[in-house]
Structure formats: C-alpha cells, structure tokens
Amino acid sequence: MKNKTVIITGASTGIGKAVAAYFIDRASNVVMNSSNEDNLRKAYEDLGSPSNAIYFAGDISDQNTGKALVRLAKETFNSVDVLVNNAGVFAPKPFLDVQEEDLERYWNINLKGTYFTSQAAISEMLKQEKGSIINIGTVLVDHAIGGFPATAPITSKGAIHSLTRQLAAEFGKNNIKVNTIAPGIIRSPLQGKMGIEDADSLAGLHLLNRVGEAHEIAEAAYYLASSDFITGETINVAGGHTVGHSI
Known part of the structure; x- marks a missing residue:
C-alpha cells in the first residue's frame, strides 16, 4: 500500500481516525474527510500533520463532496486506489417512535453518502482498471x-x-474490489453519543468477552485494501458476536 492513495470518510474521530493513522503510518497517501472542519483539522494535527495526508471537510450526503474528494486525491496524489466509506450516524430509537426525518437522516448520510462517494471513486477507478472500496456496516x-x-x-x-455485493458483481471484471467490514462493539466516541457510558459493559456480547478497539478495524481495512482476491464479502470484526453467546 506504499504510495497508494486512500480516501477515508468520517476520519476525524473513532474508527475513521484510526484507519487514517494506520494507512499514514504505512506510507499510503491519505485524504481525510469529515463534515466537521474543526474536528477534522484537529485530527490531522493529532496525527502529526503528515506530509502524506490532506483533509477536506464536507457532508458526504451531498454528491459534490464525493466528487471533490476524488478530484483532490487525483490532483494531489495522482490516483484513487482505495475508498473507505466510514462516515455515518447511528443511535437507538424504538420502532414506533421513528419519524420520517429519522429515516431521511440515516438514509441520506449512511446510504446516500456511501452510494454517491462510491460513484465518484468508481468513475476514476474504471480509468485505472483497478481499485478497492471498503464499506463499514454493522453485525446488527x-x-x-x-x-x-x-x-x-x-x-x-x-x-x-446489499450495495457491496451488487457493486462487487458489476465491477469485478474491472478489477474493482468491494467489501464490507461489519464491526461489533468498538471502543469509540460513538458509544458516548448513544448514551453508553461504559463500552466494556457490553463485552459479553462477544465470545472473546471484550469490546473491540478501533485499530482492529483499521487492520482489517488495510488487509482488504491490499488483497487482490477478495470481493463481495462482509467481514465480521466482532469477537464472535455473530457466531454465538456464552451463558
């Protein structure tokens, strides 16, 4: 992955920031994105303001943000080799309390953001006849x-x-790999936003009896980015969450 160009959305905190750090440390060129410019700038500075990384603030639910990220990657680093669609929002709410604006928020940011940014990246990857897209889903x-x-x-x-599998089918012949990482409970600011004060209290959901760490998602992303023969897969990085339960 040395000198390969990686776009990472939602890169200002948690998993996205850890993924950015992992690729930066291994000499990849990284384009960091988040909707909050102040948080994004701080994350970039926290990582040492590396010369092999740049950042661009923008809302991925806007099609123009994905296009801008791809254009910036091309202009700065000459390629778009990997896209990590990490940006998203998540919070519990009882089914009967869900309003139309709730659905619109999740579909606009989570699905449309991933969809539009992938459109922009694949347009460039087709010219290169290669590329890798890594989506972030959930074991739930x-x-x-x-x-x-x-x-x-x-x-x-x-x-x-579902989008992952269909894109893998449509663009496999173009040597574009598309996969999903489905995390279990990962220690990140997301738990606090959902009102979970102690992430470790959820350790029992995993057979390994611990929560995951953000760098473990980064390791999986790096593996998928560098693999040439994995596509259309959902990789559970969840400590056995989907396999069974201890009693």
Missing part, C-alpha cells in the same frame, strides 16, 4: 438485539451490505 444487520431498538440506522446499514 445479521444479528439483531431485541434490547437495542435501532431499525432506522440498521436498515440503512443493511442497504450498504
């Missing part, structure tokens, strides 16, 4: 939890899982 698509009502965000993530 395939392993629902009754005590965690989150139909609105999970349906948007489920659509991303």
Whole structure:
C-alpha cells in the first residue's frame, strides 16, 4: 500500500481516525474527510500533520463532496486506489417512535453518502482498471438485539451490505474490489453519543468477552485494501458476536 492513495470518510474521530493513522503510518497517501472542519483539522494535527495526508471537510450526503474528494486525491496524489466509506450516524430509537426525518437522516448520510462517494471513486477507478472500496456496516444487520431498538440506522446499514455485493458483481471484471467490514462493539466516541457510558459493559456480547478497539478495524481495512482476491464479502470484526453467546 506504499504510495497508494486512500480516501477515508468520517476520519476525524473513532474508527475513521484510526484507519487514517494506520494507512499514514504505512506510507499510503491519505485524504481525510469529515463534515466537521474543526474536528477534522484537529485530527490531522493529532496525527502529526503528515506530509502524506490532506483533509477536506464536507457532508458526504451531498454528491459534490464525493466528487471533490476524488478530484483532490487525483490532483494531489495522482490516483484513487482505495475508498473507505466510514462516515455515518447511528443511535437507538424504538420502532414506533421513528419519524420520517429519522429515516431521511440515516438514509441520506449512511446510504446516500456511501452510494454517491462510491460513484465518484468508481468513475476514476474504471480509468485505472483497478481499485478497492471498503464499506463499514454493522453485525446488527445479521444479528439483531431485541434490547437495542435501532431499525432506522440498521436498515440503512443493511442497504450498504446489499450495495457491496451488487457493486462487487458489476465491477469485478474491472478489477474493482468491494467489501464490507461489519464491526461489533468498538471502543469509540460513538458509544458516548448513544448514551453508553461504559463500552466494556457490553463485552459479553462477544465470545472473546471484550469490546473491540478501533485499530482492529483499521487492520482489517488495510488487509482488504491490499488483497487482490477478495470481493463481495462482509467481514465480521466482532469477537464472535455473530457466531454465538456464552451463558
């Protein structure tokens, strides 16, 4: 992955920031994105303001943001080799309380953001006749939890899982790989935003009896980015969350 160009959305905190750090440390060229410019700038500075990284603030639900990220990657680093669609929102809400604006928020940011940014990246990858797209889903698509009502965000993530397989089918002949990483409970600012004060209290959901760390998602993203023979897959990085439960 040395000198390969990687676009990472939602790169200002949590998983996205860890993914950016992982690729930067391994001499990839990284384009960091987030909707919050102040947070994004701070993340870039936290990583040491590396010369092999740049950042661009913008809302991925706007088609122009994806196009701008691809254009910036081309102008600065001459290629678009990998796109990590990490940006997204997620919070629990009982099914009967969900309003139309809730659905619109999740579908606009989670699904449309992934869709539009992938459109922009694939347009360039087709010219290069190669590329890798890595989407971030959730194990909850395939392993629902009754005590965690989150139909609105999970349906948007489920659509991303389906999008992954269809894009892999459509663009495999062009040597463009498309995969999903489905994280379990990962220690990140997201838990606090959902009102979970102690992420470790959820360790029992995983057979390994611990929560995951953001760098473990970064490791999986790097593996998929560098692999030449994996496409259309959903990789659960979840400590056994989808396999079974300890009692």
